[in-house]
Each structure stands twice: as C-alpha cells, then as structure tokens.
C-alpha cells in the first residue's frame with residue numbers, strides 16, 4: 001500500500017500531448033497532460049507546458065520596468081534637488097514654448113534637433129538679448145532628455161556661485177556634493193553666463209566646472225554677444241566653452257513685453 005502511494009507521488013500519471021517551439025519565449029516546449037495525484041484536486045487533469053519560460057520572462061520584465069520607473073524618479077528627484085533655477089522657468093517645456101513666428105519656430109526646431117541627435121558630447125550656446133526664450137528652451141531640452149533616460153542638471157551660474165559661497169559656512173548641499181553632481185550628469189545647462197560678478201575666484205570656479213565636464217555635453221546661455229563674452233571671461237574659459245559648440249543666436253523681442 002505505502003509502496004504504491006509513494007510511486008504515485010513520485011511520478012504522477014502523465015501523457016505527452018505535443019512538442020512545439022513557444023512563440024513567446026522561443027523555447028522547446030513539451031506540452032504534457034498530468035493527473036494531480038493527491039490533495040483536494042486529486043484526480044484533476046491539468047496541462048503543463050514544460051520548458052516554457054514565458055512566465056519567468058514576464059516577471060523579469062516587470063522587475064525591469066519597476067527598476068526603470070524608480071530610476072526615472074531618481075533622475076527627476078536629483079534634477080529638482082540640485083538644479084538652481086528661477087521660478088519663472090520651472091514649468092517651461094517644449095510644449096508650452098509659443099512659436100508664434102517663423103523665427104521662433106526655427107529656434108524650437110533647433111532645440112528639437114539637438115534632442116534628437118543628442119550624443120552626450122555636442123554643446124549648445126544660446127546667445128541673444130534678454131527675455132527671448134533662451135533659458136526656456138534650455139530647460140525644455142533638459143526635461144526631454146531626462147525623459148529619455150539622461151541625467152540632467154540646470155544651474156543658473158550666478159546662483160551656483162552664490163550657493164558655493166554660502167556652503168562654505170552653512171549646512172545643506174555642500175560644494176563637493178554639487179560639484180560631484182555636476183560631474184555625474186550627462187547634460188548640464190549652465191544658465192546666464194556673464195550675469196555673475198566676475199572675479200578671479202569666479203573665473204577659477206568656472207574653469208573647474210568646465211574642466212570637470214570635458215567631453216560631456218553642456219548647454220550655455222548668455223545675454224552677452226560672443227565678443228562681450230570673450231571680454232567678460234578669460235581666454236581659457238572662453239575657448240573651452242566654444243569647443244564643439246553650436247551657437248544659436250536668439251535676438252528678438254522680450255517675451256514678457258510682447259503682449260503689451
């Protein structure tokens with residue numbers, strides 16, 4: 001009696017129905033009918049696909065998706081946590097950039113082209129007078145690339161330099177932490193170059209930042225003309241900035257005054 005039960009559990013009655021290659025997992029599958037040997041469902045016939053890995057793959061994919069979701073959250077968190085950005089630009093996106101004339105359409109298309117051909121190396125310099133949407137487009141680019149999985153950071157240069165000075169004697173994000181984040185990101189937007197008060201200290205800080213990011217993509221914006229920019233900063237910083245950099249000149253009317 002014991003003998004026959006044991007034999008039964010060890011090898012439930014089974015019948016090979018068919019073998020095929022599963023379309024889902026591309027594994028060789030033996031479809032088998034077996035009879036549940038014991039328990040509340042004893043005697044029930046079930047069909048099992050031995051060799052099929054579809055369930056495993058589904059579980060693994062779900063885990064990866066969850067991981068991606070977490071990473072995306074982490075990228076957004078870091079962007080919001082470390083970026084130094086004016087409130088008026090927080091909501092700026094490519095979608096809410098009004099391209100009411102052909103020139104503005106062209107700027108928007110250039111921003112799109114930069115996103116589409118992003119290689120992690122090419123730099124952009126937006127130059128032109130005040131209020132023409134240079135910073136708006138820079139923020140928009142970082143947001144889009146962040147959605148595509150790149151780590152991005154937006155820093156107003158005057159704010160950054162003030163912040164670094166402050167962290168010498170206050171708690172919060174330290175200079176080292178901020179410089180580490182600057183080094184880490186795939187794309188840095190450095191906003192409002194030329195608006196900072198220029199001293200030997202700011203010049204060497206800027207050099208440190210640019211030097212740390214050699215070979216990585218940066219978007220610069222400035223209200224200065226390139227001649228004035230060259231004048232404003234030292235030769236070394238200027239040539240570093242212009243290395244592998246596309247210049248987009250955005251002269252036009254101040255967006256905030258356009259409606260008046």
Ligand SMILES: Nc1ncnc2c1ncn2[C@@H]1O[C@H](COP(=O)(O)OP(=O)(O)O)[C@@H](O)[C@H]1O
Nearest residue numbers: 088092096097098130131132133134135136255
């Ligand atoms: N074409 C545009 N569509 C929508 N908002 C704009 C546009 N251009 C500028 N703005 C808004 O106007 C303000 C000034 O633009 P900003 O990008 O900061 O100018 P710039 O950096 O060229 O001095 C920002 O709040 C920005 O969001």
Ligand SMILES: [Mg+2]
Nearest residue numbers: 134135192221
């Ligand atoms: Mg600006």
Ligand SMILES: [Zn+2]
Nearest residue numbers: 022025052054
């Ligand atoms: Zn399968």
